[in-house]
Amino acid sequence: MTGIKRLVLDVLKPHQPSILELAKAIAALKHVNGVNLSLYEVDTQTENIKITVEGVNIDFDELQHVIEDMGAVIHSIDEVAAGIKLVEEVETLQDR
Amino acid sequence: MTGIKRLVLDVLKPHQPSILELAKAIAALKHVNGVNLSLYEVDTQTENIKITVEGVNIDFDELQHVIEDMGAVIHSIDEVAAGIKLVEEVETLQDR
Amino acid sequence: MTGIKRLVLDVLKPHQPSILELAKAIAALKHVNGVNLSLYEVDTQTENIKITVEGVNIDFDELQHVIEDMGAVIHSIDEVAAGIKLVEEVETLQDR
Amino acid sequence: MTGIKRLVLDVLKPHQPSILELAKAIAALKHVNGVNLSLYEVDTQTENIKITVEGVNIDFDELQHVIEDMGAVIHSIDEVAAGIKLVEEVETLQDR
């Protein structure tokens, strides 16, 4: 299976529905093993969250659909891991 | 089981009841495996604490009920993890 | 067992009895598996220490009794963990 | 097998095709076990990404072909590991 194993997304959402609702909806998707939602900025109408999703062959379209259904928008895909093995980004001498 | 496995809350509470009482009350909730309460700011009448709750299918309403019963208020939900697997937030190049 | 598994205390004590005596007295309490005492400030008459106690169902009143018996005072309870599982405080994006 | 086990590349790509497409294409290569793509800079027309590829005997020409087929360019090869064992770069006193 060479599909997507992890996705890290930068998402802007309205305060409601809460991140609890969004977490449960993403966790219920097929091929998703777990999800982490972390709040990093709060404004009057909106909040910015970071979503980390892990699974075996994540369907990005389904994921995007669930996120947009809650009135949220994906600002960027910050990291993707795909393949049989979950590969982490490796820090090199160029990053120091 | 795609329910909530971890919640991190920012809570404002009066000095009494103590964080010992609140810790025991949260730990006694169904589906809660453990809880950590950390004090981060103390004022004359109140204190701010960070609550980390872990379990298998945490019921947020019950949790909120226990917290408010002690005269405390949830300021924000800072992190949620849901699904079969407890997924940690992953640091990306965008976070550096 | 949903009792207290870990407590971190900020304590002010006279130089005598020494932290060795206090450590042994706390370690001898029922339900206590181990204790760590770390010195962080020394004054002419007193010293400030940080006490980390771990056990299965720690009895705070007994612990407080032992500490006060040695002429020491608990300034604050900085962290409490309770439940079946020892949950650590999780660093979130709000802490950075 | 003394071939390449890990490669870290600095790549410039147009926004489309997305890093999802590129991740899946690289993961589908023979001898590739997994790949991680991380976004580190976004401009109007292009984005800079860091690609970490792990496998057993990675064929660089095939990898380069897949990357260039998506309109992307390899700016530099920042790290290579080869051999039976995946050796990490070791920090020495000269690096401090």
Added chain:
Amino acid sequence: MTGIKRLVLDVLKPHQPSILELAKAIAALKHVNGVNLSLYEVDTQTENIKITVEGVNIDFDELQHVIEDMGAVIHSIDEVAAGIKLVEEVETLQDR
């Protein structure tokens, strides 16, 4: 066994006998499993060292005796761990 499992001491000693002699003498004590001596300041006549001793029921009087026999002085006991389990000091939000 609720005795002392670890002690960290700040010690001032003359250059002779060397830290090798002191290390061997402490390691030979009953109930001591191992000891680490680290040099942190050197003056013309003396040197300051940090001693970390681990064991099952360390006898502080014996330890002090061995140290003073070598012409050294214990300046402070910086950390003590006692009990069945070796408990580490836990960093809390109050320490940041």
Added chain:
Amino acid sequence: MTGIKRLVLDVLKPHQPSILELAKAIAALKHVNGVNLSLYEVDTQTENIKITVEGVNIDFDELQHVIEDMGAVIHSIDEVAAGIKLVEEVETLQDR
């Protein structure tokens, strides 16, 4: 076997042959289990790389021969580990 288990080298090389070629050539040496090459500075004609080689009884002359055959020069040997056990450099109080 008390031979060399790890070597860390600071090497200056021309851009061609690439670090891929050099990595494969070193990995093919007898007694070498794996090698990591990391780029840390790029100039118009040359690049500086850090080479970490691990094996069971590494022959430095062979290694040097392979490196110089590619037109590269060893600037310094920054770390060596030898013996039955691979010993890491230990940070002491003198390094802080």
Added chain:
Amino acid sequence: MTGIKRLVLDVLKPHQPSILELAKAIAALKHVNGVNLSLYEVDTQTENIKITVEGVNIDFDELQHVIEDMGAVIHSIDEVAAGIKLVEEVETLQDR
């Protein structure tokens, strides 16, 4: 066995013989399991290295003999560990 398990030395040596020769000579000593030599300063005639030696009952006199035979001088013994168990130096609140 309550002898020395680890020694960390600060050593000044001429450029020749190389650290490779010194590493092999130390690794060949009885009771030595492994050694790590790290270069931390280079001058015209000499270089400063840090030597970490691990074993079961290291004979310091033999070790010193091998080092001095190569024209090198031990500037200081920065850390010693002795006993049945290899004890690491523990960071305390006094070190922060």
